[in-house]
Every structure is written in structure tokens, then in C-alpha cells.
Amino acid sequence: MDLFYANPIEEGLLYRAIESHFVDGRPWAETRFIQRVLEYLDDGRDSVWRDCSSREDVFARCRRLEEIYRSMRRHGCLSYRELLPPAQREMRFLRHMEHEIVVDIGRDGELLLVSGKHRYYLARTLGLDEIPVTFLVRHAQWMETRRAIAHGEDPDLPIEDHPDLRDLEASESTSGHEGPS
Structure with missing residues (x-):
């Protein structure tokens, strides 16, 4: 819970990591969120963040966020349904x-x-x-x-x-x- 929820959201670890990485240019591994995720995995948790069960999964998830960020920077934030072919939307x-x-x-x-x-x-x-x-x-x-x-x-x-x-x-x-x- 400490990874994802905070009130206000700007105080949450995930939000701070995203802002720190994309605005300040800090490497993912230096953000408190990723450090905490890795700590939980090292402590033996099976999966932590979006089913990440290894360090490789964690950094693959970071790369996926970078892809989404680049897409949103180019096209804005589209609904997931808008990204699907019309036949698959329903x-x-x-x-x-x-x-x-x-x-x-x-x-x-x-x-x-x-x-x-x-x-x-x-x-x-x-x-x-x-x-x-x-x-x-x-x-x-x-x-x-x-x-x-x-x-x-x-x-x-x-x-x-x-x-x-x-x-x-x-x-x-x-x-x-x-x-x-």
C-alpha cells in the first residue's frame, strides 16, 4: 500500500518516482519507489508492482512507462479503447x-x-x-x-x-x- 497510495497523490512514492525520472532526469534505480520495490522483492515477496517478480521485471516495467510517456507526449492521453481497433472495442x-x-x-x-x-x-x-x-x-x-x-x-x-x-x-x-x- 505504501508504494501506491498517498493523500495528496504528490506525496506518494510512485508519483514522486515518475516526476523525478521524467522531470528531473533521475535514473529509475535512484528513486525511492523503485528502491522500495526491489527491497520487497529481496525480502521474498512473490510479486510487487504489476506482477513484477524479479529485478528484470521491474526495469522492464520502467521501460514500458517510458514508452507510454513518449506516446502521451506525442498524442496526448488517449483512452485505452481509442487505441484498440474498432472491432475489439466492445x-x-x-x-x-x-x-x-x-x-x-x-x-x-x-x-x-x-x-x-x-x-x-x-x-x-x-x-x-x-x-x-x-x-x-x-x-x-x-x-x-x-x-x-x-x-x-x-x-x-x-x-x-x-x-x-x-x-x-x-x-x-x-x-x-x-x-x-
Whole structure:
């Protein structure tokens, strides 16, 4: 758990390693995250980071992150589904979801990162303005807020430009307007 989770995320070992490697140019082996992963493997853990079970696996995973970083630098952050051929996009939906950046939404609209930490951290390191995310679970209280907004009520929350309200804004701008007379 200490490898991947921190609040705020900028204090986490994985985030710091990605930032340190890609921004500061520090070799992976000199980051505290990789040192800790290697310590866990040396202590006899079977697998530690994305099923890494050896030093070679760990540095292969680092090379894979470098490939993803280069791709994101060139093309931005694409959803995993966008990277697949169209015929494969609907197949094995749940398997593809594990590669997406997935967020849940808390009671007051806070975005809670569920999966896709590596890609999210890379996108932040690159300073990307927008990234595709998949909303998985919405808190019941947030759903009440969404319903209120959909019915034209003004919520008592600071939610301007909330990414989970864009669909309501789009339907609001197209509903209730008559065409030209």
C-alpha cells in the first residue's frame, strides 16, 4: 500500500518516482519507489508492482512507462479503447477497463482515482490539460445533485466546469430550444 497510495497523490512514492525520472532526469534505480520495490522483492515477496517478480521485471516495467510517456507526449492521453481497433472495442469490456483511468465520484462531487494511476501520473507530469476518464461509481448524494441540476435547480456546491456535469450542460443547451421559425 505504501508504494501506491498517498493523500495528496504528490506525496506518494510512485508519483514522486515518475516526476523525478521524467522531470528531473533521475535514473529509475535512484528513486525511492523503485528502491522500495526491489527491497520487497529481496525480502521474498512473490510479486510487487504489476506482477513484477524479479529485478528484470521491474526495469522492464520502467521501460514500458517510458514508452507510454513518449506516446502521451506525442498524442496526448488517449483512452485505452481509442487505441484498440474498432472491432475489439466492445469485446472484453471489463478487461479493457483495467487500462482506463477510472474515477468514482464522492458525495460532494470530488473525483476519487480508482485505477489508471500510472497514466494519470504521467499525464500530470506532462502537464496535459485534459485526459479521458471513465466514471464508475457515483455517490447517491452526488446523484441527487445531478438530478437537481438536470431539473434546473442551482446546487449549493461550487461545481462550475465539473467533468461529470458536461452531459447535463450539453442536453441543457439543446433542450427547450425550438428551431428557426
